[in-house]
Amino acid sequence: MVSHSTPTKRQRRRTAKRVGTLLLLSLAVGFTGPGLTWSDSHSLDETVRQDISLAHTTQEREGAWEKERLALETRIARMQGKQRKLQEEVDALLWANGRKEEEAARLDEEIAKASHLTEGLSPLIASETRRAARVVTQSLPFLKSERETRLSALAEWVKAPATKQAEKLERLLELFTIETQFGHTSEAWQEEIEVAGEPITVQLLKVGRLSLYYLTLDEKGCGVFNPKTGAFEPLPANCVTHLKKAVALAQRERSAELVSLPIGRIVAP
Template sequence: MNRFPLRSLAVALMLASGSLAAAPLDAALDESQRLAAEAKASQGRVEQLDDASREMLNEYRNALQQAEALKGYNSQLRDLVEAQRQELASYQKQLDGIERTQEAVSPQMVKMVEVLGEFIAADLPFLPEEREDRLAQLQDLLPRADVSLADKYRRILEAYQIESDYGRTLEAWRGELNQADGGSRSVEFLRLGRSMLYYQTLDAHESGWWNPQTKAWEVLDGSARRPLTQAIAIARQQQAPAVLSLPIKTLAEEAAQ
């Protein structure tokens, strides 16, 4: 009868011993899980730090690239500013030269217009209104500040060219012939270069020429009527060019008479 109690006691001791051994094991498992969780969390934080570090590194590299780009841009900008400064200095030098040129050329242009006026006054009296108007326009143009020196000079040269062309052309036009009594009458004028200037009445009954020595109109004899009529038609392109015998008198011939 004493065996049964001993066996029961042994079983009880074994169960008690198992319970006592299970407690530390559970605690160890919990600790292991906690440590694993902390390790995982730490790894996550490390990975986050790595991501942040990489991002900061990329930002730093981008900042360096931008700094290099700005450095290059600033260098180009300095070169551009220097080039513009030199260009402005060159323009200023040119302006100074233009001002000196104007100071030298302006009086010369005034003289050219004066000489042109003297030439027109001493020339044959053809197209007086047209030539005087052109001269007056030049005289009004010279003092204008809104017209460039080049434009003024161009206009003067154009006027000289027109006057030069008069010496190589045959021209006819209708105009008023002033009379000695102060009156006037309509006639046909004929200019032979700038050598001779004729007139003929509209009915072709009277012809005459300008005597540069006496500075007066003189009537020609009747033999000049027909060739003058033909010459006027040729000048107006109403007749084909032909060889004509026009009355031509020189200053020497007039002096001899």
């Protein structure tokens, strides 16, 4: 009879260890295989590292390209905004230019109408200039040099072909305005005149355009200009006192008061 004994604990441990060693060897042999060497493993690691480096480089380039794309989009948006603003300014300028062209056309039309109207003023200006000459030459002989110079300048302006009708009319109205103002003022000044064919220095007094008186410097004689005869004629001696007051009033040496002076008969032209 053959007896079988039960394995001890130590024997069981030895058997498990031997089996584990065999399994590890089998796994090692199976992993390495007949075609895999150490150099092949080193090349694989290098390839992995290159792939990882290429991935990092690609990612960095993609990030840079994204930043550049965003910067370009921002720049394009800014330039489009400037373009819209410039277009608005151009449209505004074109509109304003159109309005100015319309205004220029309207002004040209008005100038043409005004030129047509002023052409008809030539006969009127010529006749009024002759009338102004009569007014100056036939009125009282005061400030003769000044008034005749102004009248001569007006005649030159009227004759000049380059002078515009508006300027001629303006000069004519200026002369009439000055002559009209003489009728509202009283002035006194010294001047040499002829009385009875003799030259004498006197104090002249102009009362508007009505009368022109003289008072001798010794205040003993006086007279008045007679438009009918075109000469100065003496006045009675009792007129001296009144003329002295009138001269003082004209020279602002006395306050305003009533003065009786011989005016004579006023004849309408």
